[in-house]
Amino acid sequence: MPPAPGCYGAASAFVLPPLPAMPQAPSDVSQVLLPFGGLVGREVDLDAFLQTLMDRIAITLQADRGTLWLLDPARRELFSRAAHLPEVSQIRVKLGQGVAGTVAEEGHAINVPDPRGEQRFFADIDRMTGYRTTSLLAVPLRDGDGALYGVLQVLNRRGADRFTDEDTQRLTAIASQVSTALQSTSLYQELQRAKDQPQVPVGYFFNRIIGESPQLQAIYRLVRKAAPTDATVLLRGESGSGKELFARAVHVNGPRRDQPFIKVDCAALPETLIENELFGHERGAFTGADHRVPGKFEAASGGTVFIDEIGELPLPVQGKLLRVIQDREFERVGGTQAVKVDVRIVAATHRDLARMVAEGRFREDLYYRIKVVEVVLPPLRERGAEDLERLARHFVAAVARRHRLTAPRLSAAALERLKRYRWPGNVRELENCIESAVVLCEGEILEEHLPLPNLDRPAPTSGASASEASPPADPTLLPLAEVERRHILRVLDAMNGNRTAAARVLEIGRNTLARKLKEFGLGDEP
Numbered sequence: 139m140p141p142a143p144g145c146y147g148a149a150s151a152f153v154l155p156p157l158p159a160m161p162q163a164p165s166d167v168s169q170v171l172l173p174f175g176g177l178v179g180r181e182v183d184l185d186a187f188l189q190t191l192m193d194r195i196a197i198t199l200q201a202d203r204g205t206l207w208l209l210d211p212a213r214r215e216l217f218s219r220a221a222h223l224p225e226v227s228q229i230r231v232k233l234g235q236g237v238a239g240t241v242a243e244e245g246h247a248i249n250v251p252d253p254r255g256e257q258r259f260f261a262d263i264d265r266m267t268g269y270r271t272t273s274l275l276a277v278p279l280r281d282g283d284g285a286l287y288g289v290l291q292v293l294n295r296r297g298a299d300r301f302t303d304e305d306t307q308r309l310t311a312i313a314s315q316v317s318t319a320l321q322s323t324s325l326y327q328e329l330q331r332a333k334d335q336p337q338v339p340v341g342y343f344f345n346r347i348i349g350e351s352p353q354l355q356a357i358y359r360l361v362r363k364a365a366p367t368d369a370t371v372l373l374r375g376e377s378g379s380g381k382e383l384f385a386r387a388v389h390v391n392g393p394r395r396d397q398p399f400i401k402v403d404c405a406a407l408p409e410t411l412i413e414n415e416l417f418g419h420e421r422g423a424f425t426g427a428d429h430r431v432p433g434k435f436e437a438a439s440g441g442t443v444f445i446d447e448i449g450e451l452p453l454p455v456q457g458k459l460l461r462v463i464q465d466r467e468f469e470r471v472g473g474t475q476a477v478k479v480d481v482r483i484v485a486a487t488h489r490d491l492a493r494m495v496a497e498g499r500f501r502e503d504l505y506y507r508i509k510v511v512e513v514v515l516p517p518l519r520e521r522g523a524e525d526l527e528r529l530a531r532h533f534v535a536a537v538a539r540r541h542r543l544t545a546p547r548l549s550a551a552a553l554e555r556l557k558r559y560r561w562p563g564n565v566r567e568l569e570n571c572i573e574s575a576v577v578l579c580e581g582e583i584l585e586e587h588l589p590l591p592n593l594d595r596p597a598p599t600s601g602a603s604a605s606e607a608s609p610p611a612d613p614t615l616l617p618l619a620e621v622e623r624r625h626i627l628r629v630l631d632a633m634n635g636n637r638t639a640a641a642r643v644l645e646i647g648r649n650t651l652a653r654k655l656k657e658f659g660l661g662d663e664p
């Protein structure tokens with residue numbers, strides 16, 4: 139059965155609850171956008187806005203699915219920016235390819251009653267998604283100057299075998315409203331920039347990154363410059379501050395975007411395994427090595443290797459990595475033959491590498507090689523109240539969608555509590571905190587359920603208990619139990635949730651791991 143409107147992207151295949159305000163298709167197109175006026179202006183969460191917008195459009199046109207396509211002038215392609223597309227995260231089509239591509243090239247609406255036998259229909263997308271298109275309507279999206287910048291498309295008219303002429307008129311009217319609405323968003327500004335710099339592809343950029351503070355703006359500028367090159371990038375920042383998110387942004391905004399992005403987490407692997415993981419091994423390299431196994435560098439060929447927690451890399455392996463950066467070659471463990479490799483390297487650390495160099499724990503030559511472009515991510519507490527609020531609202535909406543719940547409203551008191559907390563675990567901690575609160579929230583307003591220390595309580599005057607009101611200046615000074623909890627979750631994450639593998643890395647029994655996870659409130663495996 140095809141998914142209902144409300145399903146977006148592979149990473150977030152969820153179904154929104156029915157929209158209470160509009161159970162029926164409205165007859166007046168102005169109702170499609172009317173409820174969003176405030177949301178567009180504030181644009182607290184562009185993704186959520188676009189998704190709700192596409193839901194409304196599908197309902198209004200009595201369509202099963204809808205797609206907002208935008209134009210990437212550099213690549214002469216359309217990319218799906220918001221869509222009922224649970225099967226894949228994004229689709230790209232060339233101008234002139236398929237119905238949407240033809241609308242973008244020719245600039246007029248196309249109504250396809252039956253795609254079978256329709257030459258302009260691009261059946262590859264149905265083949266890729268497994269979805270069966272039975273009728274399709276697509277109209278151009280134009281900006282205030284009349285220039286085409288996208289296509290609005292709906293699929294599979296419900297209750298009829300085709301879209302009508304009246305539907306075409308309605309979708310055209312909606313497209314004009316959508317254009318007006320989009321022009322006040324940063325998405326539109328990005329498209330405008332792309333017009334001035336047609337060599338820079340769009341649609342990959344920062345789609346999932348929330349934050350408008352001056353610090354984040356400076357980082358966007360830096361990443362925008364560095365990404366299209368092959369420069370090695372070093373991301374520095376506290377745990378949970380978004381290093382991996384930006385590492386992916388560097389990759390998908392660069393020339394290697396269609397090639398693999400492979401992550402190696404040096405902190406999750408025992409020292410003895412890191413070399414093997416990165417470089418692979420030859421047959422007979424050690425007992426049990428009964429065939430040649432390629433490492434991550436070979437797996438990432440043509441793409442990017444993201445070396446997370448590079449500060450944990452043992453010194454001998456640092457030497458081998460240096461050779462990869464300098465000479466683009468290495469030897470597999472137990473091998474004598476040089477293997478050539480073409481990869482981009484992006485590295486991340488929460489450590490002070492300069493200090494590690496001074497202490498002789500990190501090679502100076504490698505340090506300078508990896509920090510060709512250095513991006514320092516600010517801790518959440520330094521990003522200002524507005525960014526915190528944007529992120530919080532984004533997570534409320536995203537978590538509610540993920541768990542198929544109605545998104546509660548954040549009360550002023552709840553926001554105040556969020557702003558007063560110091561967030562030692564940064565954005566990840568905020569995300570987890572909001573997830574817990576949204577899941578436990580019983581009413582429409584999220585207020586009581588934030589699992590945060592009560593900062594209004596008077597601080598203890600003496601004793602060894604940590605003061606919640608005045609946390610230590612150094613956020614890494616954590617209680618032992620918290621360090622253990624974070625380490626376990628990080629290993630589990632690195633092993634993609636596989637408990638057996640995580641228990642092996644942690645060198646504890648699987649039952650012990652299960653018990654600890656239970657203590658953290660992470661119940662049984664699904």
Ligand SMILES: Nc1ncnc2c1ncn2[C@@H]1O[C@H](COP(=O)(O)OP(=O)(O)OP(=O)(O)O)[C@@H](O)[C@H]1O
Nearest residue numbers: 346347348349376377378379380381382383565566
């Ligand atoms: N600016 C942001 N906008 C939206 N989500 C964010 C942002 N920054 C971080 N996140 C989210 O917070 C979580 C932690 O981010 P990420 O894994 O990139 O941090 P990290 O610095 O690599 O952490 P660690 O050092 O512990 O590996 C992720 O779920 C990520 O999607």
